[in-house]
Amino acid sequence: MSSLMQIGELSERAGVSHRTIHYYERLGLLRPAEREGAGYRYYDDVALRRLEKIAALKRLGLNLDEIAAVLDLYFVDATGIRGKEKVIEILKAQLARADTQLHELTVFKRDLEDNIARMERLIAEARRG
Amino acid sequence: MSSLMQIGELSERAGVSHRTIHYYERLGLLRPAEREGAGYRYYDDVALRRLEKIAALKRLGLNLDEIAAVLDLYFVDATGIRGKEKVIEILKAQLARADTQLHELTVFKRDLEDNIARMERLIAEARRG
DNA sequence: TCTAAATCTACACCCAACGTAAGGTTTAGA
DNA sequence: TCTAAACCTTACGTTGGGTGTAGATTTAGA
Numbered sequence: 001m002s003s004l005m006q007i008g009e010l011s012e013r014a015g016v017s018h019r020t021i022h023y024y025e026r027l028g029l030l031r032p033a034e035r036e037g038a039g040y041r042y043y044d045d046v047a048l049r050r051l052e053k054i055a056a057l058k059r060l061g062l063n064l065d066e067i068a069a070v071l072d073l074y075f076v077d078a079t080g081i082r083g084k085e086k087v088i089e090i091l092k093a094q095l096a097r098a099d100t101q102l103h104e105l106t107v108f109k110r111d112l113e114d115n116i117a118r119m120e121r122l123i124a125e126a127r128r129g
Numbered sequence: 130m131s132s133l134m135q136i137g138e139l140s141e142r143a144g145v146s147h148r149t150i151h152y153y154e155r156l157g158l159l160r161p162a163e164r165e166g167a168g169y170r171y172y173d174d175v176a177l178r179r180l181e182k183i184a185a186l187k188r189l190g191l192n193l194d195e196i197a198a199v200l201d202l203y204f205v206d207a208t209g210i211r212g213k214e215k216v217i218e219i220l221k222a223q224l225a226r227a228d229t230q231l232h233e234l235t236v237f238k239r240d241l242e243d244n245i246a247r248m249e250r251l252i253a254e255a256r257r258g
Numbered sequence: 259t260c261t262a263a264a265t266c267t268a269c270a271c272c273c274a275a276c277g278t279a280a281g282g283t284t285t286a287g288a
Numbered sequence: 289t290c291t292a293a294a295c296c297t298t299a300c301g302t303t304g305g306g307t308g309t310a311g312a313t314t315t316a317g318a
Contacts, residue, residue: 098238
């Protein structure tokens with residue numbers, strides 16, 4: 001029994017506001033599994049996973065347009081995707097960016113650790129004398 | 130002869146508009162080495178390196194406030210920095226975020242590679258038959 | 259000395275990604 | 289049946305990170 005939920009529950013479980021959900025719907029990122037009668041939106045668990053994926057991709061620095069371009073790869077059968085060459089282009093560009101970002105992030109992390117050590121040493125010295 | 134440059138040259142070398150430089154100055158991220166007579170700004174090479182650092186930190190997902198909070202660690206003597214405990218707090222928070230981001234980025238990269246391979250396989254199959 | 263190019267300040271505007279508020283409708287449960 | 293909570297649409301507001309433009313001033317170089 002894959003029970004459906006309303007926008008309030010989805011919003012709570014996903015940790016985003018219902019306005020954000022409306023907004024994503026307008027951008028084509030997400031749509032309710034069902035819209036009965038007078039317009040209430042009803043969502044299944046896939047919607048929740050889509051929202052979580054969107055959040056993860058946002059944390060990686062993709063904007064909502066870029067997310068729209070790849071999101072379906074995680075949720076629909078790839079055989080049906082049109083314009084596969086174009087999708088590959090996008091994916092490869094993102095892969096290159098991810099590589100760069102990984103490298104920069106590694107350096108940044110090392111810098112952070114160095115700086116923390118340095119600050120802690122300075123504080124210890126200040127305390128001693 | 131550490132010759133100074135005007136905003137136009139700095140902007141060109143750093144790959145940002147002069148308007149952006151003005152904007153960063155207002156936020157306290159950057160200031161000219163010198164402002165002679167009637168107000169023209171003159172910059173040294175440190176300004177260029179600051180701009181490059183800002184760009185790098187932006188690519189990592191820091192906003193300009195966060196960048197302002199750590200930027201000086203790269204350019205001034207740490208002994209003179211006030212509120213070291215607070216700085217450490219910020220640095221540690223960023224370190225935690227960097228760790229998360231590194232992990233997510235690694236997963237994302239693997240997903241991308243999988244998706245690319247899948248798409249290329251599908252295209253090859255389509256060509257064959 | 260003179261003029262074209264560079265720069266100055268100040269205000270307005272832009273886009274993404276939402277948030278707030280109003281006013282009306284629907285639904286669940288007592 | 290009735291009412292409070294949840295939802296709907298529409299429209300305007302906000303924030304971050306800038307960009308555009310105007311009109312005045314300054315500077316570099318012929």
